[in-house]
Amino acid sequence: MVLQTVLQEAEQEYCKRTEKSRKLYEVAQRVMPGGDTRTIAFFKPYPLTMDRGSGPRLYDVDGNKYSDFLNNYTAMIHGHAHPYILRHVKTALGLGTAYAAAIVEQSQLAAILCKRIPGVEQVRFCNSGTEATMFALRAARAFTGRPAIIKMEGGYHGTHDAVEFSIAPGNARDKNHLAWAPIPDTRGVPESVARDVYIAPFNDAGAVEEILQQKGEEIAAILVEPVMGVAGVIPPQPGYLQELRRLADQYGILLIFDEVQTYRLDTGGAQRRFGVTPDLTAIGKIIGGGFPVGAFGGRSDVMALFDPRQSGCLSQSGTFNGNRATMVAGIASMELLNEQAITRLEELGLRLETGMVSAIRRYALPASVTRVGSMLNLHFTEHPPADYTSTISPHKGLSKVVHLELLNRGIFTAPRGMWNLSTVMEEADIDQAIDAFTDVMSKISRFV
Ligand SMILES: Cc1ncc(COP(=O)(O)O)c(C=O)c1O
Structure with a gap:
């Protein structure tokens, strides 16, 4: 009252x-x-x-x-309308904004990211963090030949179907569910998707191990924000990320860091700050200098799945992937972030x-x-x-x-x-x- x-x-x-x-x-x-x-x-x-x-x-x-x-x-x-970023974008806009062709700025921004982020040997661009985690998961499934993922309770990875579970489940877990049963955050996601999602509490590597002991052969990837963002800026406890790395290696699955928010924590992202290198990384937000962006990258043997010269390659298209304004603004934003x-x-x-x-x-x-x-x-x-x-x-x-x-x-x-x-x-x-x-x-x- x-x-x-x-x-x-x-x-x-x-x-x-x-x-x-x-x-x-x-x-x-x-x-x-x-x-x-x-x-x-x-x-x-x-x-x-x-x-x-x-x-x-x-x-x-x-x-x-x-x-x-x-x-x-x-x-x-870098705040709003940063003069350095604006100057570069204004010049670039006169050249046209997006064509169905490569531009030199794509490999320039890619080179900056590969140089800076320890786990990123090769990278591909998309238009949002949602797409970045979606393609990282698809790559993990294709690479391991397994369907399921482990995500953390409270973890936010965008809005595609596989990650719309247990973002804000309230106390539902205590009442009706096993510790690791996924609780949908939205209607409209088929129940069949939930079959391939397992949930563990953040900062509890024991819970991840328990899932792996029982379901290890189904699981393609552990998807985790190295610092939980949307859930409330929750840091990893000492040893937690290292333990996830060890478990991923032990069970032959991929460790994916969602660094869409946490890339701002270090020039090499949270993975450099905490000294744990994932197999794949999803990024977005600051790497577009204020324009729509996403990117995912990682080990070159996994990223090779997207090589269009190979038969059976994974397709990853997007009309505005690597568009000029985003690339130019992204390069300027990275230059400022030393x-x-x-x-x-x-x-x-x-x-x-x-x-x-x-x-x-x-x-x-x-x-x-x-x-x-x-x-x-x-x-x-x-x-x-x-x-x-x-x-x-x-x-x-x-x-x-x-x-x-x-x-x-x-x-x-x-x-x-x-x-x-x-x-x-x-x-x-x-x-x-x-x-x-x-x-x-x-x-x-x-x-x-
Ligand atoms: C950790 C994390 N992953 C993914 C996303 C999704 O990014 P986008 O909104 O660009 O789709 C967000 C957005 O806030 C995020 O915080």
Whole structure:
């Protein structure tokens, strides 16, 4: 009841500031279901309509300014309209955007990725992270001749059928299911797909081993985010990724890292940061410099399956694969993301974490912060969670309040509590966000 009142207050303030967004949302509803075309970006009462982004800021159609601590769910690592990226893209656009032919920038970006990411000997481009994990799984199935996969509870790998299981199953696992039975996250995925999906809790290599002991001969791949992103920026415990590597080798299956978000953690991705090399890697987001992108790569003997000169090769087509704007922006984005930039992001990340944790302590709230590098998540749990189940909180409703209260103070984050940073942020941006966060914690402390 009390929480409901705080939420209503936050919503009223939000509506007062965003009248034009509300009107545009009404128009959008006539032509798009729920006025929306991206489920994860939707929130009630209605999402903002943005006018523009510049550097670390976003401006909505009502003229409100926000510091962007979401960066399109980690993709905009250099903020918005970065002059270096824009310059390259503007020049390239005059040459035409996409033809059914190779362009030199494809092998240039591919060479950068192969040089930087330890597990990537060869790579192919697609247009989203969803496609990247889909093709990585297909490659693993074709290479091993086996149908099934292991994915982690809470793991998000995009929206294709095989991975739409146990992303946010709530407590369903405890009641009706075996630890590793997949729970569909959406209707519309045939039950037959579930037969080839096994679920294990993150940070529990023992559960993976148990599945392999019983079903090892069916399994083509272990698919894992080295740091769980959507589930709440959950880091791997020491030895966990190493143990997955060992199990994959022991059972002759492929280890696939989904680094669509975590590639931002190191110039060589989380695999370099944690010192574990997978067989295949899915990437996306930052490697397109702000344009639609995905890529998957790995061991050259596995990637050879896609060699079109071989009979029976795997087909991987896409009208806009390797298009010029994406390739050029991607190369510029990679050039900007050097070791120095990663170190800077790390420092800013630590500064933000320290400020958030100190606000939580000051008001003795049942909350915690997880962080790896420039990715952070606020949880309403006493202890930082180590897997999906431990993110479940009786105070879940508070996340909604915090999200709206932060928006009302000009701080743009994810409704579920994710924050991440861009290279164009300054210490002052972090400190301003900490002040806003502290103010919000003070407000909600009266209701917890
Ligand atoms: C870890 C991970 N894998 C895959 C995807 C899917 O990427 P896309 O939205 O480009 O399809 C996402 C998107 O957020 C992601 O976070």
